[in-house]
Amino acid sequence: METFFVFALNGLSYGLLLFMLSSGLTLIFSMMGVLNFAHTSFYMLGAYFAYALTGSIGFFPALIVAPLLVGALGAAFERYSVRKVHPYGHVPELLVTFGLSYVVLEVVRLIWGPANVDYRVPEALDGALFTLANIQGHGLSWFAGAGDAAICAAAGNSCTQFPMYRGFMAMVALAMLVALWLLLTRTRIGLIIQAALTHPEMTQSLGHNVPRVMMGVFGGGCALAGLAGVIGGNAFVTEPNMAASVGAIIFVVVVVGGMGSLAGAFLASILIGLIQTFAVVIDVSVVSVMEKLGNPVAFDHWAYPILKISVSQMAPILPYLLLVLILIFRPKGLLGTREE
Amino acid sequence: MTDKMYTFRPLNVGRIVLWSLFAIVLLVAPKVFDSSLSMTMLTQMGIAIIACLSYNMLLGQGGMLSFGHAVYSGLGSFAAIHVLNKVSEGAWNVPVSLLPLVGGVAGLLVSALLGSITTKKSGTIFAMITLGIGELVFSMSLMLPEFFGGEGGISSNRMVGEPFMGITFGPEIQVYYLIAVYTFVCTVLMFAFTQTPLGRILNAVRDNPERVEFIGYDTQRVRYLAFMIAGFFAGIAGGLYAINFEIVTAEVVSAHRSGAYLLFTFLGGALFFFGPIIGAVMMVLATVLLSEMTKAWLLYLGIFFLVMVMYAPGGISGLIMMNLRLAAYGMLRRLWTSYLALAGSLLVVLTAVAVIVEMVYHIKLNEALGPEMSFMGATINTHGVDAWVGSVFLLITGVGLFELVRRQFVHQWGQIQEDIEAENLRRQMH
Numbered sequence: 001m002e003t004f005f006v007f008a009l010n011g012l013s014y015g016l017l018l019f020m021l022s023s024g025l026t027l028i029f030s031m032m033g034v035l036n037f038a039h040t041s042f043y044m045l046g047a048y049f050a051y052a053l054t055g056s057i058g059f060f061p062a063l064i065v066a067p068l069l070v071g072a073l074g075a076a077f078e079r080y081s082v083r084k085v086h087p088y089g090h091v092p093e094l095l096v097t098f099g100l101s102y103v104v105l106e107v108v109r110l111i112w113g114p115a116n117v118d119y120r121v122p123e124a125l126d127g128a129l130f131t132l133a134n135i136q137g138h139g140l141s142w143f144a145g146a147g148d149a150a151i152c153a154a155a156g157n158s159c160t161q162f163p164m165y166r167g168f169m170a171m172v173a174l175a176m177l178v179a180l181w182l183l184l185t186r187t188r189i190g191l192i193i194q195a196a197l198t199h200p201e202m203t204q205s206l207g208h209n210v211p212r213v214m215m216g217v218f219g220g221g222c223a224l225a226g227l228a229g230v231i232g233g234n235a236f237v238t239e240p241n242m243a244a245s246v247g248a249i250i251f252v253v254v255v256v257g258g259m260g261s262l263a264g265a266f267l268a269s270i271l272i273g274l275i276q277t278f279a280v281v282i283d284v285s286v287v288s289v290m291e292k293l294g295n296p297v298a299f300d301h302w303a304y305p306i307l308k309i310s311v312s313q314m315a316p317i318l319p320y321l322l323l324v325l326i327l328i329f330r331p332k333g334l335l336g337t338r339e340e
Numbered sequence: 341m342t343d344k345m346y347t348f349r350p351l352n353v354g355r356i357v358l359w360s361l362f363a364i365v366l367l368v369a370p371k372v373f374d375s376s377l378s379m380t381m382l383t384q385m386g387i388a389i390i391a392c393l394s395y396n397m398l399l400g401q402g403g404m405l406s407f408g409h410a411v412y413s414g415l416g417s418f419a420a421i422h423v424l425n426k427v428s429e430g431a432w433n434v435p436v437s438l439l440p441l442v443g444g445v446a447g448l449l450v451s452a453l454l455g456s457i458t459t460k461k462s463g464t465i466f467a468m469i470t471l472g473i474g475e476l477v478f479s480m481s482l483m484l485p486e487f488f489g490g491e492g493g494i495s496s497n498r499m500v501g502e503p504f505m506g507i508t509f510g511p512e513i514q515v516y517y518l519i520a521v522y523t524f525v526c527t528v529l530m531f532a533f534t535q536t537p538l539g540r541i542l543n544a545v546r547d548n549p550e551r552v553e554f555i556g557y558d559t560q561r562v563r564y565l566a567f568m569i570a571g572f573f574a575g576i577a578g579g580l581y582a583i584n585f586e587i588v589t590a591e592v593v594s595a596h597r598s599g600a601y602l603l604f605t606f607l608g609g610a611l612f613f614f615g616p617i618i619g620a621v622m623m624v625l626a627t628v629l630l631s632e633m634t635k636a637w638l639l640y641l642g643i644f645f646l647v648m649v650m651y652a653p654g655g656i657s658g659l660i661m662m663n664l665r666l667a668a669y670g671m672l673r674r675l676w677t678s679y680l681a682l683a684g685s686l687l688v689v690l691t692a693v694a695v696i697v698e699m700v701y702h703i704k705l706n707e708a709l710g711p712e713m714s715f716m717g718a719t720i721n722t723h724g725v726d727a728w729v730g731s732v733f734l735l736i737t738g739v740g741l742f743e744l745v746r747r748q749f750v751h752q753w754g755q756i757q758e759d760i761e762a763e764n765l766r767r768q769m770h
Contacts, residue, residue: 035464084650090464091405095606096649098599102642110639110704244595248475251468259465305486313483320476327457327469 002132002140006160007277013166015273016173017235020228021246022253022265023180024221030260031197031217033090034082037097040247041104042222046070046229047238048112051119059122063172067226074222078215101243109240116239121165128161169231176227177266193217252323258336267334272319279315362527366520370513379512381624386519387580388620390526392608394573395601400610401534402566403546404459405467408474409601412571414593415450415477416443416578418488421496421588428500436498436509440522440579447575448568455567459560462549474595481590493589496582509583519580526573531613533569542566600627603645609655618656635705636697669763671756678752681745688738695720695731 025039046066053062077100085092131143135157152159184190195203196213204210236242253272257264286307287297297307314321326333369382391413398404420443426432434442458469481488488494498509507514533539541562544552549559582588591597600623608619630637652659666672695715699722702713711723720727 029464033464035467081646081650085653088653091403092649092653094405094464094467095602096646098602099642099646099649102599102603102638103646106636106639106642110636110700113704248471248595252472255465255468255472305484309483317476317479317483320472320479323469323472324457324476327460331460 002134002158002160003281005132006162007281008274009162009170010166011274011277012270013170013173013273014277015270016170016177017228017232018246018250018253018273019266019269020173020176020224021250022257022269023177023262024224025250025254026257026260026262026265028218028221029254031193032082032093032214034093034097034218035090036218036221037094037247038077038100038104039097039221039225040243040250041101042070042074042225043229043232043246044108044238044240044243045073045104046226047119047233047242048108048117048229049226050230050233051112051117051238054119054122063227063230066230067223070226070229071219071223074225075215075219077222078218082218083211083215101247105240105243112240114240116237119234119238121234125165125168127164129164129167131159131161133157133159165235169235172227172231176224180224249319252319256323256326256333258333261333261335264333264335272322275318275322276315279318280312282311285310285313359528363524366524370516376512377628379516381628383512383516383519383584384624384628385621386516386523387577387584388604388623389523389617390580391574391577391601392605392616392620392623393527393530393613394570394577395605396610396613396616397530397533397542397566397570397573399602399605400612400615401539401546402542402563404462404563404567405464405602406458406470406598407467407595407602408458408470408477408598409570409574410595410597411454411474411477411593412447412451412574413578413581414588414597416447416575417582417588417592418494418578419443419446419575420579420582421494421586422487424496424498424500424582425494428497436500436583437507437518439583440576443579443582444572444576447578448572450575451568451571455564455571459563459567462559462563470598471595474593474598477593478590478595481593488590489588491589493587493591495587498583498586515584519584522576522580526576527617530573534613538562538565603641607645607648607655609657609659611654612657612661615655615657622656634698634701636701639697640694665760666756669760671759674756675749675752678745678749682742682749685738685741685745688734689742690738692731692735692738695727696735699727699731 021039021043025036028034028036028039049066049069050059050062053066057065081096081100082093085096129144131152133141133143133151135141135151135154151157182190184193192203192208193213193216195206196208196210200210203213233242249272253268254265256272257266257268287304288310290297290307297304301307366386370379373379373382391409394413395406395409398406398409420439423432423434423442424436424439427434427436454473458466458473461469482490498515509515509518541552541557545557545559545562552559552562578592581592604619604623604626605616606619607622608617609615626637626641630640634640648655654661663672666675698713698715699720702722706713711721713720713722
């Protein structure tokens with residue numbers, strides 16, 4: 001039971017991280033129609049910048065500086081590349097970001113090497129935030145910090161710790177989401193962005209510089225990806241492959257949630273975060289279930305290799321299976337409105 | 341009684357000449373380039389041509405940007421190699437020369453299955469879904485080592501069965517001619533496809549899906565059919581791959597390979613039928629030769645791709661056709677000085693960029709070998725200030741020169757286009 005809670009929280013924090021990535025992607029997509037293939041390259045840059053900056057200025061300043069740097073790079077890329085191919089249509093826009101992902105990958109490999117770098121969780125955030133203990137006779141109880149070692153070691157008791165950094169990740173993500181929501185709905189800037197989203201010509205006629213707004217949105221989306229990289233890079237691994245491995249997942253998130261829907265992206269992120277976290281620990285396969293039912297599958301049955309795959313082994317493909325299922329049963333996505 | 345219609349179609353001499361030339365090139369190439377390296381490259385080029393042409397059926401003709409085309413060629417490879425293994429066990433009896441068709445059928449079946457999901461959408465959403473499906477298949481390859489062979493892949497031996505007219509497919513040259521025949525036939529078939537009503541309506545679906553719906557076609561169905569045909573040809577390329585390499589690993593279905601198809605098809609040019617052929621040749625040259633020459637090849641490739649998307653979205657074939665148009669009006673010679681200047685200044689820029697990139701790579705990766713590095717026969721001290729100052733100076737000069745020439749060129753180009761318009765008008769008058 002206590003592991004269930006901790007896993008649920010882990011899944012939530014991972015889902016929130018996914019949402020930080022997919023929200024930027026969705027914003028850029030719904031505003032400019034550009035699918036930013038290099039979005040996770042900016043995520044990777046955020047992690048590497050934070051790694052490089054942590055050494056000189058410390059983690060917390062890097063938490064602010066690295067996303068700003070990434071956002072500036074993103075804005076510059078929009079200004080000098082995406083805008084140039086805009087007249088040719090959306091496919092060349094996608095292609096130009098696809099090309100950028102190659103270049104970023106190579107530059108990162110060149111500067112920081114092909115292996116993973118030692119980007120660590122800062123000491124202040126290391127350790128357990130709280131511990132859930134299942135004490136015999138008492139049921140579930142809750143301790144702040146690492147909990148009492150004596151209680152956990154006692155026979156019949158079991159403890160599960162929730163890392164402080166995971167909590168920090170979730171907090172940063174939530175704070176950022178609230179800030180983003182307030183920015184978009186409660187400020188003048190948000191008003192102009194929303195206007196430029198639906199009525200670009202009218203907004204332009206009213207004297208707003210729509211291309212500059214778009215550059216800002218692109219840069220902002222990239223900064224969000226950079227921030228996700230700063231807090232995700234040390235929670236997971238910082239290596240040149242991190243962009244490609246997350247890239248496909250956030251595309252799934254965006255399609256499953258419904259193109260252009262922020263709320264849908266949120267739902268899908270949390271869903272996929274939970275699925276991926278829980279699937280890893282479920283060690284059940286068709287073969288094992290059949291065995292329990294007293295009807296074992298023969299070892300030389302033709303489908304044995306497929307049936308013996310357990311849910312935990314299937315974990316990497318579950319998001320894609322979800323994508324396929326959604327496309328079959330609800331093609332416009334969970335909360336999508338557009339039918340294309 | 342049926343009315344008999346007499347139509348007159350002039351013999352398309354240009355087309356016959358071009359196809360004959362293509363056949364002759366395929367026939368003669370191994371005689372001209374007969375080293376073992378060029379033989380392996382030629383066989384790979386043949387395979388890549390089929391794969392890139394089939395990819396362009398989606399990208400160029402259907403406007404469908406797929407990030408998962410390697411799935412269909414790759415699963416074609418796996419199907420072919422499993423059948424080849426069955427043949428060598430003596431279980432089945434399929435001639436080796438027909439194995440590519442086995443791959444093709446496998447590609448067709450897989451694309452029929454997966455295409456029914458992916459082609460529900462078009463445009464960028466289609467691109468995202470194909471990426472997801474590609475990842476799905478690649479992840480499955482790690483879970484099902486029985487079919488995909490795990491880390492080591494599945495290996496086989498193509499010299500099975502009774503030799504037919506002395507053809508054992510042992511020597512590389514016999515494999516080359518098998519691939520050449522397939523390449524030629526597939527290219528002809530894929531070109532013929534562009535002329536069919538389906539091929540034409542596919543272009544219409546790319547350009548204006550709404551209008552196609554209005555004249556009574558189901559755009560999703562058109563995309564689906566095209567997707568399956570492209571999957572079939574990709575599968576043939578995959579089958580040839582299995583015969584050529586005799587080993588198939590999970591890498592053949594990876595996103596990396598799908599990305600390569602997209603990149604090189606675009607570089608060759610998606611707008612013209614022959615563009616992907618150029619792209620395929622470039623793909624093999626880059627992956628075999630360039631990757632040997634420099635460790636930074638992916639960086640060069642990425643930058644080249646970015647520049648092409650921004651300045652020449654028609655790819656190499658687009659550039660060729662633009663200049664052929666000028667030549668047809670006899671105006672190409674007005675540009676040759678500009679081209680010479682452009683090429684010269686571009687060469688300066690390229691050299692400077694290459695020197696800088698190579699020096700950075702040398703410092704990062706080959707530090708143990710000392711500061712000296714050789715570049716195009718010259719020895720450069722990567723720690724020397726002179727080398728850095730010199731290359732940066734070269735870069736600035738090159739960029740400056742290029743910008744000057746480019747402005748002149750753009751002006752001239754605009755002038756020529758106006759002249760062509762005027763010429764067209766004049767011809768209409770008379």
